[in-house]
Amino acid sequence: MPGKKGIRALWSVGLVMLGGTSLLASHAPKTGLRESCAEAEIIVVGRVSWAKATGRETTREKYGRQLRFSVRRAELVVKQVARGKIQHDRTMVEFLGVPDLGGSMGSRAYFRLEDLIPGEMHVVLLHDREEGEDYYTLVNDYQSVIHIGESEAVTRLLATGPEQHDAENYVASLLATSFPELSSYSEMVTSLEDLVSLRGKQSVATLKDVLDRSQDPRIKGWILGMLLRLEDRSSVQRAVEFLTEDDESDKAVVDAKRRVSTWLMCVKDKSTVEEYIVPLLKNPEGFVRWRASCVLREAKCARAVPDLVAGLEDTDQRVRHQCLMGLAETMDRGGHWGPGIELLEKDEQTYIKRWQDWWEKEGQELSAKLRRGEIATFPRPARARHPRLPVYAPEMGLREVCAGSETVVVGKSARNSLEARRLPL
CATH class of the missing domain: 1.25.40 (Serine Threonine Protein Phosphatase 5, Tetratricopeptide repeat)
Incomplete structure (x- = not known):
């Protein structure tokens, strides 16, 4: 048996690699605890007196693979029954131990397997015993053991019992009163x-x-x-x-x-974004400025436009890109005003300068009008004009076209001959 807290965590968030295949990209443990609580036929609160391996193994499908687990058994001295009935105050519970991942494991796993640790108090969600069996099983191998403390408030709740609560609220109350311990x-x-x-x-x-x-x-x-x-x-x-x-x-x-x-991405209210998120664009930490710029891009706050323009000069390229795209999306402009990251990396200064020129020529004045309430939002910037674009297509006698407000695409037609098409920007 690993140390006292060893299995409760297996236990760092990581990427499980079996045979080179990613089994775990993002795993949020215990997301179905409420469902497990509702499914449980028996919910008990008790102290674990002992736990040991049975010498048996079983398989479970997890992350698209069949994994082999050890089977463990524990004795629980029951202090309170929150739901259902049990045969004895000393109850046997069978649960899974550490999975056998073999030698192909690329990094540590995050399974959050339940572990009944001797000496500790737990709420345990159980299926009723099958006929002929002397033990109970967990409702869910990953979401059926809840560790609680032993504060005075917990003791009072255990003495009172769950009659005045439904089981889920009773368990939640035990948790809430456990935190001091x-x-x-x-x-x-x-x-x-x-x-x-x-x-x-x-x-x-x-x-x-x-x-x-x-x-x-x-x-x-x-x-x-x-x-x-x-x-x-x-x-x-x-x-x-x-x-x-x-x-x-x-x-x-x-x-x-x-x-x-x-x-921060969960902050959606525009007034809240303007009051609290905008100042974070000046935070000394790049990751904070980047997250703040992502929120501003999503919120499309017209009053944040001056701050987005200032963010175009940030030392972090991620911040510059989010600010640029925030400007484009706030004013409903794409194309040459809001390029993808690949285009921005190739010619970043051109796109940034376009917005800075707009700000100098008309953006500042529009921002002042917005603050005075003379306009409700920024008008869309005019379409960008571009120089003549060289196109080499000798079969068509086409060597150069003027893009202007349109772009010309030269490529193969269905009949394997070159064709030119005009597309709006």
């Missing part, structure tokens, strides 16, 4: 994930309470990111303040900021 980052995040999976947006108040009490920047970053995912507008200001804190020497802080900045 959870010391490690992995335990806390696992429990917070479980709470959000069960309660969704109703977990916001609990998340904020844990955020106020936590001193761990990793936990703060995780909670702020989750609050953004839950579209809690009142948390945007706090997330932005966290991103602007000047403490870049600590890797844990940097990693937490990366997590928070990733979920």
Whole structure:
């Protein structure tokens, strides 16, 4: 048996490679906890007295492959039954152990397999025993064991019982009252994930309470990111303040900021974007500026146009491209105003200068009118004009054409002869 916390995590987010095939591109553990709770015929709360291997193995299909797992068994001393009935207070539970990935594993896996750890308290979601069997099985191999702490509030809940609650809310209440007893980052995040999976947006108040009490920047970053995912507008200001804190020497802080900045994309309200996201374009961290520019591009805020123009001079090319595309999409212009990344890389300065020239000639004045309320939004810039484009097509006697507001494409026709077609930009 690995160390006390060993299997709870298997356990870093990574890419599982079996035979060179990616089995895991993005895996969100416990996303079906609410469904597993609803499916469970029996839900018990208890302390694990022992756990050991049975010497047996089984196979399960996971990530498109048949994987071989060890089979383990544990004894659970039941403290409370939240749903269903059990035969004895000491209950046997059978569950999966570590999968056998063989020698073809390219990196560590993230399975979040459930582990019943001796001495710890768990909520366990079970199927009823089959006839003749002396053990219960988990409803879901990956989403059926919920670790809880042992605070006084948990003890009171266990003594009261679940009569006044449905099982899901009872389990969520046990989780919410466990947090003061959870010391490690992995335990806390696992429990917070479980709470959000069960309660969704109703977990916001609990998340904020844990955020106020936590001193761990990793936990703060995780909670702020989750609050953004839950579209809690009142948390945007706090997330932005966290991103602007000047403490870049600590890797844990940097990693937490990366997590928070990733979920800025969940901010959709334009007034919120203008108030809190626009200033992040001046953040010293490139990854924060990049995420902010992505939000501005998505939001299409006319009042953010001056900031997008300024972002065209950012030192990070990702930021420059998002600002350029944000300008193009805000004003509903594509083509030579909003190229793809490949074209931008080939001739970046041409596209950037086009927008800067527009800003100097008419954009600044239009922006002032927008602030004064004289116009509601920016008009679309005029179509870009281009120099004569050389085209070599001797079979047609065509050597040069003038693009102007149109472009000429020369290629093979269905009859294998060259043809020219005019396409609008």
